[in-house]
Amino acid sequence: GQNIDQPTEMTATEGAIVQINCTYQTSGFNGLFWYQQHAGEAPTFLSYNVLDGLEEKGRFSSFLSRSKGYSYLLLKELQMKDSASYLCASRYNNNDMRFGAGTRLTVKP
């Protein structure tokens, strides 16, 4: 299968840093995506990794280790509006994109 595992829920404080981890099946792997989804809304694209290392985009960064089947999304200087679900998704050579169940992040004042 192509299981993707990420924590169900996380809580952090406004202004802090939070790291959301994701593990995935490596067989046939062809790219790792992170999406943000507010309740009842469409997921929106945040980041993409296909090579090992860190990709930085403003307050958000994403890291990938292909050999370990591991990625994380790092959110800095948390804001209340960052409260949302964060979805890890991996693309495979059979051309489908599989999503994890999402990590529900709550940012508290």
Add this chain to the structure above:
Amino acid sequence: DSGVTQTPKHLITATGQRVTLRCSPRSGDLSVYWYQQSLDQGLQFLIQYYNGEERAKGNILERFSAQQFPDLHSELNLSSLELGDSALYFCASSVGGGLSGESPLHFGNGTRLTVT
């Protein structure tokens, strides 16, 4: 606005019925993906089309079918509906077929299906 249009936004129907969900991809996107998201659940991949042809299949029930038309819009048909089919159905599109490259999915706002 992602540029992906889904209709209708809401659909309420009875068990045993059949419905059709429609999706227009972003201009220039050749791939269309369908996902099902039940309450507090992750996105379940159903099926993908690329330029009119089926490219990948996920956990799609036999009661469900889809197609992509020459103008690239797609329809998802759900038949013999059951209570458990109540969910948000998302359509997403991307430029490429997904075999390689940074080609993120752009999601529509979804169709909320309620089966009573």
